[in-house]
Amino acid sequence: MSHLLEVKNLDVKFDTDEGRITAVENISLSVDQGEVLGIVGESGSGKSVTAKSIMKLNPGNTSYNEDAEIILDNENVLQFTSKQDLKKIRGGKVSMIFQEPMASFAPAIKIGAQMVEQLLIHKNINKDEAKSISINMLKRVGIADAEKRFNQYAFELSGGMRQRAMIAMALSTMPKLLLADEPTTALDVTIQAQVINLIKDIIKEYQMGVIFITHDLGVIAQVADHVAVMYLGSVVEKGPVNEILKNPKHPYTKGLLQALPDINNLDAPLSPIPGNIPSPLDRPTGCVFRTRCPHHNPEGKDGKIEMKLIEVEPGHWVDQCGIQCGQNG
Amino acid sequence: MGDNLISVNNVSVNFDYQENFISKKQKIHAVNNINIKIKKGSFFGLVGESGSGKTTLGRAILGANKISSGNVIFHDDERDYDLTNMNKQDLKEYRKKAQLIFQDPYAALSPRMTVRDIIAEPLEVMKITNSRQETDERVRDIAAKCRLNIEHLRRFPHAFSGGQRQRISIARALVSNPKFIVADESVAALDVSIQADILNLLKQLQTELNLTYLFISHDLSVVAHVCDVVAVMYLGHIVEMGPSRELFKNPKHSYTKALLSSIPSIDPEKRSEAIELKGEIPSALNPPPGCVFRTRCPNPGLDCKGGEITMGLTEVEPGHWVDQCCVL
């Protein structure tokens, strides 16, 4: 069976004053109907850029490589140029919950009017129906007095309400693929649990595929079926959620899990991964993690090796330099 | 006074809500009759339900939101500032001492300024530095501490990732060496490793510069690690407050208990033992009378007087305060 979404060998580069920046390098991912793919990774590692590529939302200074493919529902999104085609992926088949809620609501238009407009563009329904769908969605994400909040501007809502309104808007069109970029960062844990359950119900009901980007590993454990771990534009490890969280192989994944603050041990110091984050203008050759890896060995292979994922357990892929870390580290 | 930096006395903040021009005005009760004292050099945590009034309270303490009733006093070394009663000159002075790190960096960072200019702005506006060179030095210094790439200072904010933008706003707030900082969800967009790094930086500055923080966050593990005192808010009220270890070990209020039980575990097989909150989520436009949590309280005690009581804190252990309704 073919996947709902398949990203193949994607590079994303930005042209800037300082030169060409590689934000994403050679990424391949897939998402099936009804499946949640979690993406975790370092800040600036290319998670949002990857998601935006699927809707062709990256700005004008972006370039994609020629042999990259983003196949959604058997069509290559990267070839889309006409308005008609782009409309299909922007709010039609694909919806995105943006990392920063203020970015997706126009400041001078009421929340409700924006939700209704979005529904009218993509669904064959009238205004009253759109209004009732929107209010119903606002209720389902836990917004009290939804009829009244519908009439407010984004700045009048709290951070978490804004985020929930955006989730409601993204879900209301019932897309085939949902791109959720840090969708619960502004929510307290009880509301977060409620919203996650809602997203799970809707996935089941509509067989939606989801890419769920978050740095909260607890949330990943609750929602994701598979996980991809990104560092500096590359996927360094991917596999079933259980495998990644319980049996991580790559030193970056391990470092990330160790940096997690443990609520049961408040005396433990907070332990970041040491070292400076390299500039994307100046990506390390060979293994991208080698400038900060505790097992890095100047005489080892990591400077010469090519980044490439290898399957170590069924479905569990690790960068080839990562696997050999034991031997060459 | 004495060792307190901030006293919040009976503070309420309301906003108007009006459906359209002709309908009558209603009030959103965002913050209700709040009393807190923030000690000098402390890391004061504020947690609670989304929409419960945390940002509004933080902004009120900074003089960035009107205060509907009550007052806020900032006890500086030589003098007190009463935020409800400040002239322009005082406000200008106060702005040097108290800074906000915004919840939503996208809205906070001007898209037409370079990152260097964004971080330098407080120094220039407040005339803290004397030369461009001195400004540049301070900008570079703080940017490096916040783990920003110095080569990128000439770029505009849109070219940064969410977490990078959050670090830009942290650098901007810290650059003028303030005494008090309201950090509103300031590490929410950071991966756990950089988050640990920034928290260590904030902690270090706390001791080095005797900085005081009001730290608003939904991440309870982070709050447990960095804060010495924590207050829990629900629908405009503080329902519980105490030394952070005591509060996390021995929560008393039903809302606090439900909140702590809902922290997601990183073990995918461990189905959460969260106390589920059912019942109607109350509205700040029309808060329920008596105990504000009663529409969703999973375990009203035998003696729960939920409907009749007025909200107010009682001290159950030294420094540990709980809403009286929940204490038998």
Ligand SMILES: Nc1ncnc2c1ncn2[C@@H]1O[C@H](COP(=O)(O)OP(=O)(O)OP(=O)(O)O)[C@@H](O)[C@H]1O
């Ligand atoms: N328009 C742009 N021009 C230049 N560089 C850009 C642009 N957009 C993003 N970048 C760079 O691309 C890299 C990846 O950014 P991206 O937003 O995907 O990170 P992320 O993984 O989502 O991080 P975070 O967790 O902080 O949100 C970053 O180094 C960022 O600075």
Ligand SMILES: Nc1ncnc2c1ncn2[C@@H]1O[C@H](COP(=O)(O)OP(=O)(O)OP(=O)(O)O)[C@@H](O)[C@H]1O
């Ligand atoms: N400028 C405003 N105009 C009208 N109402 C407002 C305004 N700012 C806040 N409110 C209302 O005040 C209440 C408290 O909001 P606040 O932003 O303080 O919550 P919060 O605790 O910070 O929530 P979150 O965790 O979701 O950020 C909400 O009902 C909100 O809609």
Ligand code: SF4
């Ligand atoms: S190849 Fe070397 S530097 Fe890279 S992750 Fe493995 S041990 Fe670390």
Ligand code: SF4
């Ligand atoms: S007073 Fe009653 S309803 Fe309110 S929190 Fe306490 S037990 Fe629950």
Ligand SMILES: [Mg+2]
């Ligand atoms: Mg991002």
Ligand SMILES: [Mg+2]
């Ligand atoms: Mg807030």
